[in-house]
Amino acid sequence: MAGHSRSRRVIYAALAGNLAIAVTKFAAAAFTGSSAMLSEGVHSLVDTGNGTLLLYGMHRAARPPDQTHPLGHGRELYFWSFIVALLVFALGAGISFYEGVIHIMAPEPVVNAKVNYIVLGLSFLFEGSSWLVALKEFRRQKGRQGWLQAVQSSKDPSVYTVLFEDSAALLGLIVAFAGILAAELLEIPELDGVGSIGISIILGATAAFLARESKGLLIGEPASPEVQRQVLAIAQEDPAVQRANGILSVHVGPEEIVAGLSIEFEDHLTAPDIEACVERLEARLKKEMPQISRLFVKPQATGTWERRRKAMAEASEES
Numbered sequence: 175m176a177g178h179s180r181s182r183r184v185i186y187a188a189l190a191g192n193l194a195i196a197v198t199k200f201a202a203a204a205f206t207g208s209s210a211m212l213s214e215g216v217h218s219l220v221d222t223g224n225g226t227l228l229l230y231g232m233h234r235a236a237r238p239p240d241q242t243h244p245l246g247h248g249r250e251l252y253f254w255s256f257i258v259a260l261l262v263f264a265l266g267a268g269i270s271f272y273e274g275v276i277h278i279m280a281p282e283p284v285v286n287a288k289v290n291y292i293v294l295g296l297s298f299l300f301e302g303s304s305w306l307v308a309l310k311e312f313r314r315q316k317g318r319q320g321w322l323q324a325v326q327s328s329k330d331p332s333v334y335t336v337l338f339e340d341s342a343a344l345l346g347l348i349v350a351f352a353g354i355l356a357a358e359l360l361e362i363p364e365l366d367g368v369g370s371i372g373i374s375i376i377l378g379a380t381a382a383f384l385a386r387e388s389k390g391l392l393i394g395e396p397a398s399p400e401v402q403r404q405v406l407a408i409a410q411e412d413p414a415v416q417r418a419n420g421i422l423s424v425h426v427g428p429e430e431i432v433a434g435l436s437i438e439f440e441d442h443l444t445a446p447d448i449e450a451c452v453e454r455l456e457a458r459l460k461k462e463m464p465q466i467s468r469l470f471v472k473p474q475a476t477g478t479w480e481r482r483r484k485a486m487a488e489a490s491e492e493s
Contacts, residue, residue, distance in 0.1 A: 181332040182232065184308045188336045189225040191304040192218045192343075195297045202293040208284045209277035210350040210369035211293070213270035217346055217377065218297075220266040221339050224258040228332050231255065235427055245468060248427020249392065255331040256388035262339070263381035270374035277367030284366055287358045291351070298347050305340035312337050327398065330428035331391060335384055342380040346373040397423040397431045405466065408458055409435055414451035416440050419479035430467040436474045448473065 199215035202208070231254030237247045284290065311333050316324030325334050353369015356362070396402070402421050409418035419436040426432055435455075439448055452471045459466045 181311070181330060182229065184311050184333050184336050185225045185228050187307040188304045188340060189222060189229075191300040192222040192225065195300055196222055198293050199297065202289050206284050206286045206290050207282050208287075208290050208350075208354055209273045209366045210353045210373065211290050213273050213370040213373045214294075214297070214346060214350050216269045216273075217266050217343060217373065220261055221343060224261060224339065225336070227254050227258055227261075228335065232332060245426050245432055246430055248425075248430040251427065252331065252388060252391040255335055256385060256392060258335060259381050259384035259388055262342075262377055262384065267374045267377035267381060270370050270377060274367040274370030274372075274374060277370060278364045281363035281367065283361075283363045284354055284357055287354055290354050294347055294351050294354075298344065301340055301343045301347065305337070305344060308333060308337040308340055325387060329391065329395065329425045331384075331388060332428075334387075338380050338384060342376050345376050349373050349376065391425065394424040394426075397421075397425065397433070401431065401463070401465070404463060405433055405435070405459065408462065409437060409455055412451055412454060414440055414443055414447060414454075417476055419474060419476050420483060426467070429465045431465050432468040432470075433466050434470040434472065436472050436479045438476050438479075439473055 196215055196218035199211055199218055203212035203215050228251075231251040234250035234254070235248045237250075239246045312324070315328065315330070315333060319327065328334055349372040350369050353366050353372065357365040357369075397405075402423060405421055405423075406418045409415055415437055417438045419438060421436070422434040424432050439451065443451075452469075455471065456469050459469060
């Protein structure tokens, strides 16, 4: 739960900044007539809504298992993260592209450009503060992994979604500044619209990446190799286990893993002995690895497991 608290702090910081910035940008766009500034206002408004959806997803995911969802509701967070990616693309990128095209087709000179520069500067300061909060938390989570590897292996989309949104926002501010400045200095108002299209490209690329990562989590990703090794080591240490063959696992939430163990038990064991062994494994995993929310054990000969594992590996290569 501590991880969820830190994730919420990252989202709250982003929400506070984005809401204030969105209002300021819209006011500046109405005052100056800047297309790039209007696109930036839409961007900040979308980010505000996205933060709210992520908090809603975390709230829904925290509900306990019930009869209709026996494995819990952890994937609610993955679903809403996917919706966030779609909104970044449909609303953020789509409206920015539309505004850019309209402004290029019917250009209007930007008036009182200094207002835009002041708003962009303040926005960069506030967005940068939110970005630093998200960056600090993400660096804590990633450990020694590379940046891209950390995102791909992460099972908690809330922090890296905010980090990527804030990164896109900072890049968008730079593009908006360049578009407005170029339009003013060169007296080519169409360049303001080009800035909007540039912002839409940044948002579209961000949305595509976030959607790809959310898709993997929705379909189901396994526990990390380290977690799998720990589970197998714990199982192998039990005196009733001849060999812990392997594990099939899937994340149903950032800190919720469903695991299926293939175990070859000692030949002399009775059914009650095997049942007692399974109970010992469940109790130990609950104590040492609480992220294993559900454990299923299948008595299976090693040879049978190896044949099925090989078949799965071949099917994976073919796909």
